[in-house]
Amino acid sequence: MNRKLVNHTTAGIYLLGIETSSLTCGIGISRDDDLLGEISLNLKNIHSERLAPMLHVLLESLSLSPQTLSGIILSSGPGSFTGLRIGYSIAKGLATSLNIPIVEIPTLDVWAYQTxxxxxxxxxxxxxxxxxxxxxxxxxxxxxxxxxxxxxxxxxxxxxxxxxxxxxxxxxxxxxxxxxxxxxxxxxxxxLRPRAPYLQMWALLKLGFVKYNEKHFSDVASCEPMYMRAFRGVL
Known part of the structure; x- marks a missing residue:
């Protein structure tokens, strides 16, 4: 488990990053383009049961409420069909209940950027x-x-x-x-061997912050992961 926290509660744009396209189940929160905290787990088949509790823990640790969030940055794939569906389901539920936008960032872009x-x-x-x-x-x-x-x-x-x-x-x-x-x-x-062998939340949120400011928002009801292949079983 990887957990990093910086306690900041001043005004700004607070973004929630979600990564479920791979073995990693990760979330992070940034204020503007500064990462405040993240939690990631590299375990199989835990996304559905751990993602929501991880968000609760991270918000509480940063003394933030869900209503503080300005938007959601999703690692949109390609990757695990099951993981992506779970991430999108939770993101859509949050975006709808909080009335905040979703920004999709292709997972391949994040890997390239973090190098x-x-x-x-x-x-x-x-x-x-x-x-x-x-x-x-x-x-x-x-x-x-x-x-x-x-x-x-x-x-x-x-x-x-x-x-x-x-x-x-x-x-x-x-x-x-x-x-x-x-x-x-x-x-x-x-x-190229990255310093950390998993997608970095700071990179996802920095790319997402740029798109958020450009108002490149996805339609919450219809947005779907970048599968790039018809579903033929769980990956």
Missing amino acids: GYQQKPVLVVIDAHRGEIFCAMYRWEREQMQKVHDYCLISPEELSEKISEPVWIVGGDGEKLAEMLLPFLPEGSRI
Whole structure:
């Protein structure tokens, strides 16, 4: 269990971040673009029973009420079908009851952003199972992260045909996938090993804060996770 807290109760935009796209069940609260606190658990099949109690504990620890929240930032996938459904269900319920907006941030974007500035293109990959991967490629230009290849569901062989230059590869759900893919990529490619092997709440909330200020809000009733594949069983 990872738990970090900073007690701040001054005025500002308070955002709740939710990550359930992977093994990690994580929540965090920021004021403007500063992370105040987070709780994360890296255990299987605990999202449905732990997410709501974790939120209660975090709010209480920060001396905040649910009514303090200005919006919800969701890690929108791709990833675990079951985890994403649970995260969206709780987020929609909160957004409706508190009358606050939802901002969706693709999980691949968060992984790319939390790696920080890189001279080479960054390829983020997440295991999609059945011999396929979810991926997207990013490049840093003038201290801004730009997506240069769209999100895709692809086989390693197909990926090798699309990548023509060395890349830094980030495994969104562990190094094993990145190591498996390395032989398929151009010579000079290498694996970036993040300091923490799970999605970082500060990165999700910083990206979300920008979108919140730009009023890139999702429709609470109709927003859905970025599945990128028809549901064929629990992942």
